[in-house]
Structure formats: C-alpha cells, structure tokens
Amino acid sequence: MITNTELEYKGDLYPTKIVSFEHEVDSICFHTDNSVILKVTVLRDSLIRFRFTTKGYFSNDFSYAIDKSHSHGYNFLEVSEVADYYQIKTSKVQCRIQKADMRLSIFDLNENVILEDELGFHWEESYEYGGNIVKMSKASKDGECFYGLGDKATQLNLKGKRLENFATDQYAFQKDQEPLYKVVPFYIGLQNKQSYGIFFDNTFRTYFDFCHERRNVTSYWAEGGEMNYYFIYGPQMQDVVTTYTDLTGKPELPPLWALGYHQCKWSYYPESNVKEVTAKFRELKIPCDAIYLDIDYMEGFRCFTWNKEYFPDPKRMVSELMEDGFKTVVIIDPGIKIDKEYSVYKEALEKDYFCKRADGPYMKGKVWPGECNFPDYTNPAVREWWAGLFKELISDIGVKGVWNDMNEPAVMEVPNKTFPMDVRHDYDGNPCSHRKAHNIYGTQMARATYHGVKRFAYPKRPFIITRSAYSGAQRYTSSWTGDNVATWEHLWIANIQVQRMSISGMGFTGSDIGGFAEQPSGELYARWIQLGVFHPFCRTHSSGDHGNQEPWAFDEEVIDITRKFVNLRYQLLPYLYTMFWQYIEEGIPMLKPLVYYDQEDIQTHYRNDEFVFGNQILVCPILEPNALGRRMYIPRGQWYNYWTNEEVKGGKEVWVDTKFDQIPLFVKAGSVIPKYPVQQYVGELEFDELTLEIYYKEGKEKSVVYEDAQDGYDYKKGRYSFLSFQTTGKEKELIIQLHKEGKYDTPYSKYKINLIGLPFKINAIEVDNVKISFDHQSFEDDNYLIVDKEFTELHIIGE
Numbered sequence: 070m071i072t073n074t075e076l077e078y079k080g081d082l083y084p085t086k087i088v089s090f091e092h093e094v095d096s097i098c099f100h101t102d103n104s105v106i107l108k109v110t111v112l113r114d115s116l117i118r119f120r121f122t123t124k125g126y127f128s129n130d131f132s133y134a135i136d137k138s139h140s141h142g143y144n145f146l147e148v149s150e151v152a153d154y155y156q157i158k159t160s161k162v163q164c165r166i167q168k169a170d171m172r173l174s175i176f177d178l179n180e181n182v183i184l185e186d187e188l189g190f191h192w193e194e195s196y197e198y199g200g201n202i203v204k205m206s207k208a209s210k211d212g213e214c215f216y217g218l219g220d221k222a223t224q225l226n227l228k229g230k231r232l233e234n235f236a237t238d239q240y241a242f243q244k245d246q247e248p249l250y251k252v253v254p255f256y257i258g259l260q261n262k263q264s265y266g267i268f269f270d271n272t273f274r275t276y277f278d279f280c281h282e283r284r285n286v287t288s289y290w291a292e293g294g295e296m297n298y299y300f301i302y303g304p305q306m307q308d309v310v311t312t313y314t315d316l317t318g319k320p321e322l323p324p325l326w327a328l329g330y331h332q333c334k335w336s337y338y339p340e341s342n343v344k345e346v347t348a349k350f351r352e353l354k355i356p357c358d359a360i361y362l363d364i365d366y367m368e369g370f371r372c373f374t375w376n377k378e379y380f381p382d383p384k385r386m387v388s389e390l391m392e393d394g395f396k397t398v399v400i401i402d403p404g405i406k407i408d409k410e411y412s413v414y415k416e417a418l419e420k421d422y423f424c425k426r427a428d429g430p431y432m433k434g435k436v437w438p439g440e441c442n443f444p445d446y447t448n449p450a451v452r453e454w455w456a457g458l459f460k461e462l463i464s465d466i467g468v469k470g471v472w473n474d475m476n477e478p479a480v481m482e483v484p485n486k487t488f489p490m491d492v493r494h495d496y497d498g499n500p501c502s503h504r505k506a507h508n509i510y511g512t513q514m515a516r517a518t519y520h521g522v523k524r525f526a527y528p529k530r531p532f533i534i535t536r537s538a539y540s541g542a543q544r545y546t547s548s549w550t551g552d553n554v555a556t557w558e559h560l561w562i563a564n565i566q567v568q569r570m571s572i573s574g575m576g577f578t579g580s581d582i583g584g585f586a587e588q589p590s591g592e593l594y595a596r597w598i599q600l601g602v603f604h605p606f607c608r609t610h611s612s613g614d615h616g617n618q619e620p621w622a623f624d625e626e627v628i629d630i631t632r633k634f635v636n637l638r639y640q641l642l643p644y645l646y647t648m649f650w651q652y653i654e655e656g657i658p659m660l661k662p663l664v665y666y667d668q669e670d671i672q673t674h675y676r677n678d679e680f681v682f683g684n685q686i687l688v689c690p691i692l693e694p695n696a697l698g699r700r701m702y703i704p705r706g707q708w709y710n711y712w713t714n715e716e717v718k719g720g721k722e723v724w725v726d727t728k729f730d731q732i733p734l735f736v737k738a739g740s741v742i743p744k745y746p747v748q749q750y751v752g753e754l755e756f757d758e759l760t761l762e763i764y765y766k767e768g769k770e771k772s773v774v775y776e777d778a779q780d781g782y783d784y785k786k787g788r789y790s791f792l793s794f795q796t797t798g799k800e801k802e803l804i805i806q807l808h809k810e811g812k813y814d815t816p817y818s819k820y821k822i823n824l825i826g827l828p829f830k831i832n833a834i835e836v837d838n839v840k841i842s843f844d845h846q847s848f849e850d851d852n853y854l855i856v857d858k859e860f861t862e863l864h865i866i867g868e
C-alpha cells in the first residue's frame with residue numbers, strides 16, 4: 070500500500086506559481102508555471118467542482134457516478150483577483166486560490182474557514198501507467214468529525230481511520246476490515262457545527278486518511294486518474310447529503326412489496342422445498358413478500374437457464390407462488406460459463422462482448438460454474454444485450470426481481486480475488502484498463518440488469534439488488550452488505566453499515582439477517598430481526614451450509630418475536646414508503662444517524678447504535694446477549710417510549726428496560742404515525758381505515774404520509790396522495806390540521822385515530838368546526854376515534 074508520507078518524501082510534485090487564468094461562464098481555469106491546470110466549476114452556490122491535470126490538457130470528461138439530470142445553476146458568481154489570491158464567490162461560499170502554489174481554501178460568508186488545503190494537490194508521476202498517482206491533503210482542526218464512505222465496517226465517525234476503496238469479495242469480513250464490496254468515495258466533514266462534503270469521483274483504487282497518519286491532516290488519493298472532486302457546502306449535514314444524492318442520483322420508487330420481508334437461503338431447491346418454506350410462512354402467519362432462488366436454480370450455474378430436474382416448470386411455480394403473495398427473485402452473476410453449447414456464451418462470443426486481456430485473449434476466471442468469461446458491462450452495446458436477456462425470466466416466467474452478485478467482480482482461487490489489472494474495458498468509449506474500471510464494474514452490471522428488468526416488467530416497477538456498487542448505483546439498484554457472519558459483533562457492524570450507506574446516498578440497503586456464515590443462536594436471530602425490520606431492505610439470508618435460518622429453525626419464543634416485529638414492519642409500511650418518497654424526491658436519507666439528526670449536539674458526534682428511522686421513530690438495537698435493557702442516548706426533544714407510551718425528555722443518556730421481545734423504540738412527540746393492518750403480503754387485504762397514531766406535544770409538529778397505487782408509474786403523473794398533518798398541542802386542546810395533495814384517491818374512507826399522551830380529559834371533538842357526538846366511555850375503552858378522511862381540521866377540546 071502506498072502511504073502518503075512515503076510519497077511526500079520521495080519526490081512528490083506540487084503546482085508552482087499561477088501564471089494565468091480564464092473565466093468562462095461557470096468555469097474558471099488556472100494555469101501554473103509547471104503546466105498544472107485547475108478547473109473550478111460552480112455547479113450550484115453550494116456545490117463546486119475542482120479538477121486538476123498535470124498533463125497540460127484535460128482528458129474527456131466522463132463520469133458514471135454523476136446523474137445527468139442533477140440540479141445545477143447558481144444565484145451569484147463573482148471572480149476577483151486580490152494581491153495573493155484569486156477569489157470565487159457564490160451566494161453561499163467564497164473560495165480562495167493562492168497565486169503562489171494553487172492551494173485553496175473555502176470560507177463561508179462570515180469568513181469562517183470551512184475547508185483548507187494543507188499541502189493541497191500534489192502527485193507522483195507513474196512511468197509504468199503513463200499517469201499519475203494523484204493526492205490531496207487538507208488541514209483538519211481538532212474536534213473535526215468524518216462520516217460517509219459507504220459500507221465501511223467500522224465506527225460511524227471515521228476520525229483517526231485510513232480507508233481503502235477497492236470493490237472486494239470479502240467473505241466473512243471482520244470489523245475494521247478493508248476494503249469491502251462497495252466504493253463510495255464521498256465523506257462528510259463536521260467542524261465547528263458546520264458540515265461540508267467531499268466527493269472524490271475517481272474510479273481507481275482510492276484511499277482516505279482522516280487524521281490517521283498525521284493528527285491534523287485529512288488526505289485522499291488515487292492510484293491513477295484525475296484529482297477530480299466536488300466540494301459541497303452544508304452547513305447542515307442534511308444539505309450535504311441531499312446535494313450529494315442529487316448529484317449522483319436518486320432511485321425510482323420500488324414496488325411496495327419490495328419493502329416487505331424477504332426470505333433467502335443458499336439455496337432453496339427443488340421446487341417442493343421452496344413451497345414448503347413459503348407455506349410455512351403462511352401457516353405461522355409471519356408476513357413475507359419475496360422468496361429468493363440462489364445459484365442452484367440454474368443448470369450448472371449457467372445464468373438464464375433453469376435446472377429442469379429441480380424446477381421442471383418454473384413458470385407454473387412462479388405463478389403459484391405469486392397467487393400466494395410471494396414474488397420470486399432470482400440470482401444472476403456476471404461469470405458466463407465457457408461452454409460452446411450454451412446460448413448466452415455463444416452469443417456473447419460471437420458479438421465479442423467479453424472482457425479481454427491487454428494482449429488479446431478473453432479474460433478467463435473461475436467462479437461457480439468453473440471457467441468463465443465476463444461481459445464488459447462498461448460497453449453500452451453489452452449492456453443493451455444483457456438487458457434483452459431478461460425477457461424470458463421476467464416476461465415469460467414472471468420473476469419479479471433480480472439479484473446481482475459476485476460483481477466486484479469476484480474471481481475464485483486467485484490471490485487478488487478479481488481480474489488482472491491489464492484487462493481492457495470500453496468504459497463507454499473511453500477505453501481503459503481494469504485499474505480504472507474495476508470499481509465501476511458491479512454498478513454497470515446492475516445498471517444493465519435494471520434496464521432489462523424494467524423493460525420487461527413494465528408497467529410494473531423493477532426490483533434489483535446488487536452486492537458491489539460505486540457512487541450513483543442507487544439510481545438502479547438496492548444493495549446488501551455481503552457475506553457477514555452470525556456473531557454479535559456483526560449485528561453491530563450491520564447497524565453501522567446500513568446507517569452509513571443511508572447517509573452515503575445509497576439508502577435502500579440491508580444486511581443478511583441472522584448472518585450469512587455460521588449459525589446464529591435463537592437470541593441473536595431475534596435481536597437481528599428486531600433491527601432488520603427497521604432497515605430499508607429486510608431479508609434473512611444464510612449460506613445454508615449450517616442449520617436452517619427460517620424463523621421456525623428457532624424456538625417458539627423466537628418465532629413469536631419474529632412475527633411481532635415483521636408485523637410491526639407491515640403496519641409501518643405507509644410510514645416506510647413515505648420515507649422512501651422523501652428519499653427519491655429530496656435525497657433525504659431514510660435512516661438518520663444521531664449526528665445527522667442533530668449535529669449541533671456534540672453528544673451525537675460519536676454515537677453509533679441509535680438512529681432515527683424516517684423522521685420520527687428512534688430505534689436502538691440490543692447488541693448483546695442476555696440484555697434486559699441498555700444505555701442509550703436520546704436526542705434532544707420530547708419522545709414517547711413506543712412500548713409504554715411514557716414521555717421522555719431527550720438530550721441525555723438513559724437506561725431503557727426492555728424485554729426479550731422489545732428493543733428501545735421511541736416516537737417523537739407531535740408525530741402522526743400512519744399504520745396499515747398487518748397483512749401476510751402487500752395487497753393481501755382491502756381495508757377501509759388508515760390508522761393514525763397521534764402523539765401529543767405542546768407546540769407544533771408536522772408529519773407527512775405518501776401513498777400511491779403501490780406499483781406502476783402513475784405516481785409520476787401526479788397520481789399519488791400526499792397528506793401533511795400539522796398538530797398543535799395546547800394545555801387543554803389539540804388541533805390536527807390536514808392538507809392534501811395529489812390525484813390518487815386512497816381506497817380507504819376513514820382514519821382510525823389513536824391519541825397518545827393527551828394531558829387532559831376530552832370534553833368535545835369538532836371536525837371542521839362541527840361538534841361530533843362522542844361517547845366518552847367507548848373512547849376510553851378502545852381509545853380510537855373514527856373520522857371521515859375528508860376532514861381538514863380536527864379539534865380535540867379538553868375539560
């Protein structure tokens with residue numbers, strides 16, 4: 070591994086004096102004496118791109134990560150020259166570039182430093198690759214914290230860590246192990262209550278060092294390519310994350326069923342085994358929406374084939390499963406078996422779609438089917454062909470989702486676990502070696518899969534899941550955290566990874582519940598389910614070489630706990646779907662680590678375990694055996710204990726008692742939490758009421774509920790329902806105002822309202838200024854009010 074210090078002392082090169090600059094619309098180019106060019110592009114007032122070259126010219130500007138439809142445009146831009154520096158000013162920040170050495174610093178409008186170069190840009194020539202190792206170092210102040218970077222299996226705050234980005238099949242990875250499956254070279258810095266972000270859009274192997282090597286220095290570097298990074302100004306972390314997510318793209322809404330519970334194992338086969346598993350879910354009344362077929366459904370692990378002995382009639386089986394509410398998801402890997410009789414192989418060979426070594430032969434490597442060749446998904450023609458291959462699976466057989474695995478890409482029995490670095494890629498018309506394409510390979514595979522599944526699933530929505538991903542992959546796919554282990558430590562890791570992915574733009578993520586490798590105890594499985602139902606993607610998966618990992622592999626108590634928590638997830642589906650809507654519309658992370666939730670409160674800066682699910686539910690998993698409760702931090706504000714309805718004032722660490730069938734859950738005071746009835750799968754029941762759990766708060770609070778047809782694209786034409794509730798609590802009064810938007814008429818006609826924490830006895834209730842008859846006794850018996858959904862103001866008046 071190359072360390073920054075080593076390089077610094079071994080003749081790193083630095084920009085010299087700036088000799089000229091030119092300003093064209095939104096871009097300003099600075100040239101130094103030694104042919105370095107820095108191009109600064111102002112994309113938004115709070116989003117500035119910095120691109121350096123040492124060659125005297127820029128190569129073609131191409132990125133897989135940047136979403137072409139990202140917002141751009143600024144309100145103000147002024148470029149000026151002062152004695153020692155040039156200044157670029159927007160309506161949010163000012164950026165100063167030193168004339169003497171091109172070092173730059175960024176200030177807010179009140180002259181507070183946000184980010185400042187230490188050595189700044191520097192590089193090392195690489196004769197062998199005809200390119201440079203490009204580096205950046207920034208000064209870091211005491212107390213600065215760092216977050217982001219995707220799936221890292223280490224504490225949330227990255228201060229003091231060095232991390233490596235190189236997509237790797239890391240079976241049974243350990244805490245702090247590097248590198249992992251995903252590459253998200255984006256971090257958030259938090260300093261002096263101000264957040265900013267850096268997105269280093271470089272697909273070569275990259276490193277980030279957060280004050281690990283030197284106490285007050287943060288640096289990042291890549292083993293090739295350009296120093297090309299985006300600076301994002303907050304000052305709130307929410308601004309940083311939403312701007313980053315807008316830049317790298319948001320997904321479409323998944324079908325609602327994809328937010329249900331999924332069951333997986335390596336592997337369920339033959340058909341009778343699949344049916345046994347699905348039938349047992351229905352028998353035990355544990356909701357489940359998806360069943361997965363791992364590699365054994367194929368004929369000799371050949372993608373797009375079926376083992377006809379295990380699955381004689383896949384179309385019939387898939388449709389029978391569907392009748393019972395189960396959507397079938399199948400695995401598709403990138404390795405295509407070298408077999409002249411296999412049509413997919415033959416076609417790719419004929420069309421010359423496989424990756425080649427530098428000297429010409431096809432890249433050959435072992436994966437599940439034995440020796441394989443690998444499609445070059447960085448070639449648009451290959452992606453188009455790949456997309457077309459899904460016709461039979463999706464249109465004819467009725468498969469509803471596709472699972473892309475081994476796409477780091479993983480190669481077995483070789484020391485580096487992947488392709489040799491000389492393998493050639495098209496890189497969408499920018500030919501390059503695997504050094505540059507490695508980190509993007511999985512994303513391009515998932516992208517091609519997404520386009521194929523979408524094409525054939527239309528007018529329904531596709532569902533894709535991937536193991537490897539680079540920034541921007543969220544536009545096409547969900548993801549999981551790879552081959553974890555059934556240990557308590559891994560439960561801790563899963564909690565952190567999913568939170569971290571959430572603030573790294575890739576929110577639709579979950580872990581293999583219960584652990585992939587090894588066997589969880591019943592207690593560990595139960596604790597994992599209790600966390601997993603609060604992850605956007607919720608699937609049990611296991612390697613299957615130990616015991617079973619369906620809920621009924623454990624005792625009655627664990628089965629009951631699983632049912633209780635999966636039921637809760639199904640009740641919260643409208644809440645979860647609303648979180649997803651806010652993610653796709655505004656880029657707001659679905660899970661909010663406490664530091665994201667309240668960055669002004671320094672108590673949150675090093676918290677790992679607690680997070681806010683959506684905007685209003687605080688979750689804290691139990692991460693140890695035999696726990697009767699735990700200590701946790703409750704963020705500032707008023708909260709209610711979900712289980713007891715007791716009120717708690719936040720801003721402090723507390724001990725929370727829990728039983729085995731509970732984890733600490735708190736609801737923010739003032740919230741309106743929507744709930745559906747428990748269903749065994751999405752769409753099983755028709756119901757006439759939406760339950761609203763309303764938690765009293767003195768003062769005002771806003772809540773929203775998004776709904777639509779749960780699948781299909783009508784929502785893009787405005788056919789959705791968006792409810793905004795404002796609650797105003799006073800000493801003897803609670804007012805609930807409702808504002809509606811959208812053209813979708815929800816199928817229910819009433820709200821079933823549960824009022825929690827009212828500090829007074831109800832005397833009267835008015836709906837749109839009309840008193841309704843109200844029976845004290847029956848309200849006190851079941852605590853619910855039934856109100857027609859057409860109201861705009863509900864007035865609860867105390868005695």
Ligand code: GLC
Pocket residue numbers: 334335363364400474475536551552610611612
């Ligand atoms: C990889 C995947 C795992 C899958 C297995 C077999 O290990 O990460 O989820 O079950 O391959 O396909």
